[in-house]
Amino acid sequence: MLTDEELERYDRQIIQPQIGIKGQEKIKQARVLIAGAGGLGSPAAFYLSAAGVGTIGIVDHDVVELSNLNRQILHWDRDVGKAKAISATEKLKELNHGITVKTIKETITEATVSQILTDFDMVIDAMDNLPTRYLLNKAALEKNIPFFHGAVYGFEGRAMTIIPGETACLRCVYRGVLPEKKFPVLGTTPAVIGCIQATEAIKYMVGAGELLKNRLLIYDGLSMSFSELEVTRDPHCEHCGEQKGD
Amino acid sequence: MSKTIRIHQGLRHLTGDQPTVDVNGTTVGECLKEIVSRFPAMESKLFDKKGKLLNYIEIYVNAKTSYPEELAMPVKDGDELTIILMIAGG
Numbered sequence: 001m002l003t004d005e006e007l008e009r010y011d012r013q014i015i016q017p018q019i020g021i022k023g024q025e026k027i028k029q030a031r032v033l034i035a036g037a038g039g040l041g042s043p044a045a046f047y048l049s050a051a052g053v054g055t056i057g058i059v060d061h062d063v064v065e066l067s068n069l070n071r072q073i074l075h076w077d078r079d080v081g082k083a084k085a086i087s088a089t090e091k092l093k094e095l096n097h098g099i100t101v102k103t104i105k106e107t108i109t110e111a112t113v114s115q116i117l118t119d120f121d122m123v124i125d126a127m128d129n130l131p132t133r134y135l136l137n138k139a140a141l142e143k144n145i146p147f148f149h150g151a152v153y154g155f156e157g158r159a160m161t162i163i164p165g166e167t168a169c170l171r172c173v174y175r176g177v178l179p180e181k182k183f184p185v186l187g188t189t190p191a192v193i194g195c196i197q198a199t200e201a202i203k204y205m206v207g208a209g210e211l212l213k214n215r216l217l218i219y220d221g222l223s224m225s226f227s228e229l230e231v232t233r234d235p236h237c238e239h240c241g242e243q244k245g246d
Numbered sequence: 247m248s249k250t251i252r253i254h255q256g257l258r259h260l261t262g263d264q265p266t267v268d269v270n271g272t273t274v275g276e277c278l279k280e281i282v283s284r285f286p287a288m289e290s291k292l293f294d295k296k297g298k299l300l301n302y303i304e305i306y307v308n309a310k311t312s313y314p315e316e317l318a319m320p321v322k323d324g325d326e327l328t329i330i331l332m333i334a335g336g
Contacts, residue, residue, distance in 0.1 A: 040336045128336035153333035156255055174332050175313075176301025183335035190336065222255060223265075229328070230310050 002028065006098065010052050023206035024052065030205045031055040033120035035108065035136055037088040038062075039071035039190030040150045040197065041126035046074070047198040048124075049092045049099055053205075056092060059104035059116055060084040071187035108132050113139040122204065124197050125149045125170075130177050137162065137170040138239045148200050150193040154184045155221035157193035160231065161200045161212040164240070168214050168231040171239035192219055247323040249277055254331050260287045274305050275317030277327055292329070302332040 002010075002024060010027075013019050019027075030053050034041045037060040049056055062084050064075040072084075079087040085105040092101045106112055108127075113135045117123065123140050125147055127133045133149070140147035140162070147162040149170055162169050196217065203209045216229040235241050248268040253261050261267055267284070271277035278299075282289045292303055299305070305312040305319075306328040312319040321327065 036336050038336050126336050128334065130332070130334040133334060150336070151333045152335045153331075154255065156333065158333060173311075174302075174304075176332060178302050178332055178334055183333075185335055220255065228309065229306050229330070232311065234313070236314075 001025070006052065009098070013051065018208035019206050023208070026205050027052050027202065028054040030201075031057070031119060031121045032124060032201060033057040033059060033117060033122070034124045034126055035059050035132075036126035036128060037072070037074055037084040038068065038126060038128055039152065039185060039187065040194040041088070041124065042072050042074040043191050043194030044124045044126055044150075044198045044201075045088060045092055046095065047195060048201060049096045049101075051198075051202055052096070053099060053201075055100045055102065055120075057102040057104055057116075057120055058085050058088045058092070059106060059108060060088070061105060061107040071185055071190055073187070073191075108135060110135060114142070117143055117145070120145065122146045122201055123148065124201060125151075126194065126197070128183075129180070130174065133170060134239070140164065141169055141240050146201075146204055148197040148204075150190075150197045152183075152185050152189045152193055155186055155189055157189045157196075157219040157221070159193050159196045159200070159212055159217045159219075160215065161204070163211070163213060166213065168233045169237060169240040172234040172237045172241075173216060173231050186221065189219070189221055192221070249321050249323065249325045249327060251277060251281055252326060252328040254329050256331050257288065257291055257329065260291065261285050272320060272322075273317065274307065274312050274315075274319045274321060274327065277321060278305070278317070304330040304332070306330060 014024050034045050037058050064079045074088040074091050085103045089101045089103040141164045144164045149160045151158050218227045248270050251267045269277045269280040
């Protein structure tokens with residue numbers, strides 16, 4: 001049930017036939033975990049909070065560094081040295097007092113991932129490394145919750161929506177690991193991709209439009225173009241295939 | 247008529263900034279070999295020392311993955327190959 005204040009606050013969303021009052025109530029009921037309060041997590045968290053997502057979890061074990069500030073807009077000058085999860089929670093609560101923000105200052109590991117995902121209906125993959133993304137992908141599949149993937153490098157970004165049992169998963173698409181090194185990024189690239197992830201999550205909540213199912217969307221900021229690659233479930237995928245774990 | 251390879255932004259400095267290169271191979275492997283023969287610096291960016299495709303490189307043919315055939319996948323005239331580098335930044 002929406003309050004009078006919520007009806008006014010979300011009016012521009014509610015008047016869209018794809019959302020309406022019922023859709024806004026679904027948004028209010030949603031519980032979204034944002035894994036990573038960095039470049040992707042910042043825009044995703046801001047827009048999901050602004051849209052009225054009832055419960056948002058922010059998981060991040062890092063502290064804010066000066067070199068984060070070109071893109072991680074949840075964190076400001078005054079936050080350097082502060083835990084990102086706390087800095088993010090402060091901003092989101094200021095943006096929208098009507099939502100619940102859960103601060104999770106933890107490292108996502110094989111031992112913690114399942115517990116961290118408990119009590120959430122979906123995950124925004126806003127991590128900065130593949131091993132942790134793989135852990136989240138696997139845990140989301142096990143818990144049967146959607147996983148909204150995004151990744152960036154320089155002027156390029158990618159996004160894909162993973163629905164357990166229905167679509168290819170991240171492990172179907174990527175099988176290797178990347179050598180660890182500092183990645184270049186223009187702040188606007190994760191801004192574009194993080195907003196796409198948030199859009200996908202909201203569409204999922206309200207059942208609107210077509211999701212990025214089995215579609216790897218590629219944003220190229222240099223040529224200012226979008227393209228898509230078709231991805232398919234790998235029957236031998238170690239996370240979602242028929243012989244997983246063999 | 248030939249096959250076109252779309253070069254990832256991160257590798258274009260190795261092809262003289264050309265976004266695409268036309269080749270004539272009949273498999274993905276032959277097409278990549280041809281590109282390496284023309285731009286030798288591409289070799290270490292695509293293959294390991296045993297000549298196997300690096301595990302963070304994916305080749306798509308006409309926007310569909312070449313996995314699991316990868317280098318052995320046949321290609322025909324007019325096909326478009328896309329070299330994709332894994333990215334994970336957030």
